[in-house]
Amino acid sequence: MLVALALLGVVCLALGGFSVRLLLEQRRQAALIAQQATQGAALELRLKELGKRLESYQRINVRMGEELGELRKQVANLPERLARLEQRDPASLSFSQAARLAGMGASAADLTQACGLSQAEADLVARLHRGRPQD
CATH class of the missing domain: 1.20.5 (Single alpha-helices involved in coiled-coils or other helix-helix interfaces)
Structure with a gap:
């Protein structure tokens, strides 16, 4: 009988230890779930x-x-407009010369002064021919 009681005591201690271990694992899992919920x-x-x-x-x-x-x-339509402007009056407006100058990097102001173009015409020629290689 004493042996059975001792054996029962050992089993109770083992069950108590196992219960504490399960409780700690449950708390760890709950903390992990809370952390994952926060991250989620x-x-x-x-x-x-x-x-x-x-x-x-x-x-x-x-x-x-x-x-x-x-x-x-x-x-x-800008290339068409330029072609029409070039064909308008080649004697008074030197668009081909302006195109060459613009291709060499001349500004609209330079084209206005050198070729007798209006500011709008010089802007158009400068934008169309800026940075193009010369023919």
């Missing part, structure tokens, strides 16, 4: 912020595309 909330917030930024970039991209289309429409 922070990640969710970060994802929302990044989503808003992405939407903003997309709106900007669309606007830039629309503006680029408008600029293409405006610039599309």
Whole structure:
């Protein structure tokens, strides 16, 4: 009987130790779950912020595309306009000379002074021929 009581005491101590170990493991798991929940909330917030930024970039991209289309429409007819201007009166307006000077880096003011062009004409020639290699 004494042996059975001793054996029962040892089993009770083992069960008590096992219960304490399970309790500590449960607390560790609860702390880990709480930490992951906090990290998950922070990640969710970060994802929302990044989503808003992405939407903003997309709106900007669309606007830039629309503006680029408008600029293409405006610039599309410039070579034709220049050709018409060059054919207008070659004696008084030296557009080919202005084009060569613009290709060499002359400013619109230089073209106005050297070739007798109006400011608008000089701007147009300078923009069309700036940085082009000479023929």
